[in-house]
Amino acid sequence: MRPDGRTAQQIRPVTITRNYTRHAEGSVLIEFGDTKVLCNASVEKGVPRFLKGKGQGWVTAEYGMLPRATHTRSGREASRGKQGGRTLEIQRLIGRSLRAAIDLSALGENTITVDCDVIQADGGTRTASITGACVAMVDAINHMRKSGMIKVNPLQTMVAAISVGIYKGEPISDLQYEEDSAADTDMNVVMTDSGKIIEVQGTAEGEPFSIDEMNALVELARHSIRELNDLQKEALN
Amino acid sequence: MRPDGRTAQQIRPVTITRNYTRHAEGSVLIEFGDTKVLCNASVEKGVPRFLKGKGQGWVTAEYGMLPRATHTRSGREASRGKQGGRTLEIQRLIGRSLRAAIDLSALGENTITVDCDVIQADGGTRTASITGACVAMVDAINHMRKSGMIKVNPLQTMVAAISVGIYKGEPISDLQYEEDSAADTDMNVVMTDSGKIIEVQGTAEGEPFSIDEMNALVELARHSIRELNDLQKEALN
Amino acid sequence: MRPDGRTAQQIRPVTITRNYTRHAEGSVLIEFGDTKVLCNASVEKGVPRFLKGKGQGWVTAEYGMLPRATHTRSGREASRGKQGGRTLEIQRLIGRSLRAAIDLSALGENTITVDCDVIQADGGTRTASITGACVAMVDAINHMRKSGMIKVNPLQTMVAAISVGIYKGEPISDLQYEEDSAADTDMNVVMTDSGKIIEVQGTAEGEPFSIDEMNALVELARHSIRELNDLQKEALN
């Protein structure tokens, strides 16, 4: 039924490789099948101007796609002189998701920036980014604790994300590019490790969808995210 | 309970003024309480490059906020030299919502651009924009039919949008600025006139929310959007 | 003789609506016939860097045109990434005109920014902007005095502006778009309420003009500006 033979509920093989690069305080390569994203978490002293003197920290994210991560080459954003709307939208989503996992006041006046750079794209780059960025952030937090920058663990929950959609009339999980292009409805769900929703974004690409369909999709997402949470924890042990 | 005395389900007074300016093919001022958005629909021959020769049309949107639409003045995007992430995100959402209402192949190789400019902001500017932009688009379509540019009506459904959220523990509809700032969860829902979902975007600003809470919010949105559909139809008669 | 039946000296109906929006310290919608400009004056503590520590204030202006204020849609400057030469020229003119009305040293180290956004254009947008911006600035000053930010009234004169031109061989006042496009000479005059010139800018669009013609135009402008001063004062009472 699905191009790669998966069942409707089945996510692609997920690999989480920690310490993938040398310099970042947290560095994770996450793979959802052929989608590969490098998530580097950097720790810097200080906070953005709007937070100065408020005694809390900040977590933010930037997202990029290598020009040939995709089937055809897309122009380099640095060379075009601006980040596109899709890029900004995704990096805002990643940032919000990570901040929901953290008690910012326990972070001190420090900033964690997670760079999510897509090495190879095959659908689900934003959900892989969130899932990998959370692991990289945990490594960065551990680095801060070891080096004495912070005393208390600011982490409140793990966060992970999955894309779900209605493909040939049926709800499926973790769409790869081919399915994504053909799906009627595309939904991204970000959840805590207790199955609460941090963010849900659903779009009717073709036919509008019913509230019942929405529910089926979110339930499916909850199931897959639980799997991702297990994989995150496994990687961190 | 609510700062302006509304019940949880009650939307603000909505006013839809057609033909608000003189030049645009469709020109609507929409007011959701103190939120006022001018929606101007422009008809232009031709389509963007990626659609040339495909025999279909295009609908797109741009969004802007006058610098002093808000409590404190925010910098003019034209003078800063770029549109912010929030602006791009909103105008992409408006564009997708309008395209879901239209059979683009019935539009010929023509483009409708709807400019949504916020004159005064008090929460819900993106949902007011979508609701008003749809009426302006209908006027632009009528103009195209009268002038013979198109033969068939490409409109397939009206679209409208509302923000819902969890405020002091309770789901409420059509949040004004004060409620929006204090809400735990903020959700924007775009629907067809038959109650199907075109887009749903929910964000946990404070506590993550449960699937049940999500359902309550979407049901509430469905109720409010039905009211907005009636107001749209009334305005168009 | 004139397309809308006015006499050569006659200006269009002028409407000045104060408190047009809710947040700005001064908010004026000014209409010169079908030309409609929203002038929002914002008060902010502090001055630009080049004035820091000099014990004086600053008044500045920004000008914008909604994309569909005109007959055909023009690209949004925020999306093109820069303000055009015409925009910069007009906002510099508005700023200079307003500063000529004020004793900046009586303003304290505060800044008034007046945003002039054209909702609908039919010729004379820059002169309507100046005339409306002055009223909005007076409201902002009154707000500063009431709130105790300043003790002394820094206002030294009202300023108003009109466009005059030679159309079909005859000097006329307050050109609408159709006249403006066909005029040989186009002149914008900014004056104090005692009939002194703050700024005069005359351009031969077709035939160069003589010093005598220039004089006739400035005299005509003086007459019209006196009318505008009366309307400003009426609006402020």
Added chain:
Amino acid sequence: MRPDGRTAQQIRPVTITRNYTRHAEGSVLIEFGDTKVLCNASVEKGVPRFLKGKGQGWVTAEYGMLPRATHTRSGREASRGKQGGRTLEIQRLIGRSLRAAIDLSALGENTITVDCDVIQADGGTRTASITGACVAMVDAINHMRKSGMIKVNPLQTMVAAISVGIYKGEPISDLQYEEDSAADTDMNVVMTDSGKIIEVQGTAEGEPFSIDEMNALVELARHSIRELNDLQKEALN
């Protein structure tokens, strides 16, 4: 009375050097005292898009100031990534002035671009630019006629420009930087060689000025421009 001992009516020594650089079709170094502007006129086949197929030509100008043309170094516009408002305003003025001297329909579908680059500034850079650019344009036209690009001479008049102002209560001509900084009123006048006005721009830097003062200034400008016309003609022989 004046810092350099000139009478009120007296302009600075003016030098016009043709063929100053080798590549441009017209290349003029013009000096108004210590103000030195290099005016290079380039001839190119074709016209801007908005004129294509209309059977007429175009004349345009660009203006720049070397970073250390002034007393203190100002940032290079190319490095800041945009041209300032003053630059755009001046180059629009130069372009309009040159087009007023030409019958564009006699130019064929060709474009003359005049680059005015200020090598050294001491007041009056825009008036020196216009006066020198006109001579460079004449050389470019002569080049076009010799090479057979055009048959008929499109030149209708010479144009020249001067700044005048009220300094210590008295109208003076051709203000140098020191006078310009201290003047109450600053006016730039562009005229044809028959003494007709192409453009007049007067600004009250300090006190507003009367219509009588305006007249005195324009008369003074007419006198000086006549001198400049003679110098232009002399240079062209």
Added chain:
Amino acid sequence: MRPDGRTAQQIRPVTITRNYTRHAEGSVLIEFGDTKVLCNASVEKGVPRFLKGKGQGWVTAEYGMLPRATHTRSGREASRGKQGGRTLEIQRLIGRSLRAAIDLSALGENTITVDCDVIQADGGTRTASITGACVAMVDAINHMRKSGMIKVNPLQTMVAAISVGIYKGEPISDLQYEEDSAADTDMNVVMTDSGKIIEVQGTAEGEPFSIDEMNALVELARHSIRELNDLQKEALN
């Protein structure tokens, strides 16, 4: 003597992994010790405007560094809105080097773009880029030949590059970051597989260097580049 115990002539372990990503026509991960660069070669029909209709092809390169490829995070160029001078300099160098290896007229009107993105930096990113990009280009050429886009092999030579420098008074090859920061002289050499020079760029970071020292460095480079050529050929078999 050297921080990692290498002899003066010894280059770091070099790894060349072909087919590193899935979509690019040529995809190579090259590692010079801890420096890791992903080189993706993309084949596109058509050539830049300045080459249209000339019957030849084009080879160009773009270079980027992931924000956390370095010890401390550097700002993302896409987000700052422009590529820095160093980036432009390097990508121009890579492009020139690759074009020197190719007979552009045998490429048809096609373009090969090689994206060199630094995943991890430890000195020598530009020389690793050139060495890896050449292998990726060969794979892209093979793809073009297999798919029938070109008949003849346009490759004329392999190119490779190495950095050499004077460190603690002695010429050494393939400087890592720590050596690079402390070196007196830094030279990058690009050569063909017959030991001819395509590009040489030497800079005195500390003391200026003599012609004899320059010669010693270039000889050393020739030796190392020969090793790199062997590794390239091995990888391609």
Added chain:
Amino acid sequence: MRPDGRTAQQIRPVTITRNYTRHAEGSVLIEFGDTKVLCNASVEKGVPRFLKGKGQGWVTAEYGMLPRATHTRSGREASRGKQGGRTLEIQRLIGRSLRAAIDLSALGENTITVDCDVIQADGGTRTASITGACVAMVDAINHMRKSGMIKVNPLQTMVAAISVGIYKGEPISDLQYEEDSAADTDMNVVMTDSGKIIEVQGTAEGEPFSIDEMNALVELARHSIRELNDLQKEALN
């Protein structure tokens, strides 16, 4: 043999005019034949942020080309909104070369910025810029010493630069534009007055070159640079 009859070793007539403009602390017009570059050195108190508090000074350069310095007009970088890669590359080279001539710690926390603006181009603009900029920098240093800003002379050596190349099979010095376009190899060499290399950049435009050819070119450059050093010293006396 050479288009202008020079011998292979012969440089073009060089003219160095000091005090070319009035405002800059050092102002030099340098001419290498028809190549003319204005080099203005500006002295400013303070240093860039990355040097604050380190007790040393900074020397930097900016490079520009007037739009019609070349055979055909090239677009103004200020108007295109960014400096091209070639411009950035050249101004970085000039800056590095000047800094190699100076003991920055003897400069105090002051900055010298040298603007090199090409008035007319005929090959060798970057080498003329470096040679002229050094003289302008010496004048700026003398100004700083006279005004008491610095006590000790920070100058350690004069620097000068020449382009050499292989043209019709033979090494020649100081290529003019016509030779430059036809040369197989193009090399720019920057040296101290004792014949040590500060920077060498050689590019094979056509055929790759051998180490022997490189040596012949650098020897030739040394000879020419010695001549330039004499001309610099002569100009400074």
